[in-house]
Amino acid sequence: MNIVIVRWILSLGAIATLAVYLLLTFTSPNTHISSAVQDQSRSLNQSTIALVTPIPPVQLTPDEISIAKLGMQLFLDPNLSSNGRVSCESCHHIFSNGAEDIKVSKGVKGNGVRNSPTVFNIAHNSRFFWDGRASSLESQMDGPVHNPLEMNTNWQKISDYVASVSDYKVKFTKYFDGKINEANIKASLKSFMVALDTPDAPFDLYLDGNKSALPAAAQNGWKKFQDLGCIICHQGTNVGGNLFQKFGNVNSTGEQEKDLGRYNVTGVESDKGVFRVPSLRNVANTAPYFHDGRAQTLESAIVTMARVQLGRDLDATTILELTAFLNALTAPPPPILEELLP
Structure with missing residues (x-):
């Protein structure tokens, strides 16, 4: 299935x-x-x-590590873009938070329109982009490649460039029988991206039985996270990333919303303002928040979500405890990076 x-x-x-x-x-x-x-x-x-289940450790075979290294090389290469200045890493900083610390990223032909989500733990999402228009990593890659506001190119041009670089030619000969094409470039990138898991967050250690891994405030926050109903949407290994929800489900956001979200994909009236529920993994490190980066702090994002999604005004203690819980979802950087770096 x-x-x-x-x-x-x-x-x-x-x-x-x-x-x-x-x-x-x-x-x-x-x-x-x-x-x-x-x-x-x-x-x-x-x-x-x-x-909610813990992030499992990544275990790659020697061949998989080699292909992931090739994928990382491609991920870091700005020459894949039309102006030779924008790489995948330009918007997804793998040596910090897997995302970017500005509202929207800047590509070849200007600023984008949505906040860049983290690429960490991306293997545990079943939908991609804020509007969920891609259901696989391979199809997700088409978005930034073709978008003029991002890389502004196409796979034929990328394939031609890769084929012109002797180092790439050697590696594709070794791992893909010399076939440099869209499918194999995507396969290399995917091998790298799915290895960017971040296990061993305090909350994962707690789920694995180490009850002292979470301080009391975080444990209280986890309980309130469940009691308030946050877990209904933010669940699964990624604590989100797989469902859709209307932003402003109970109360209006109080703003004139320009981005219609999933409606732009489906044309269905009820999808206006509907977005993919984001993962909360490492969320304390990935400000600003929401599809347009409107919330600059985790606390303000919590207050907004409680008001517009739950119809609740939270007391100060609850906000602090929820913040403590969300901080407990912060893990060390992807361990695989140490294996992939020269």
């Missing part, structure tokens, strides 16, 4: 589980809950942990 379909089925199952949990645990302040219901609620609350 197609992996994307499997992930959607798992996501729908997760949402169903959470719906039952929220239904059973929602009561007014004066409502008495029976001990049986309380026990069942506690059981369901424990089951929500299964909705």
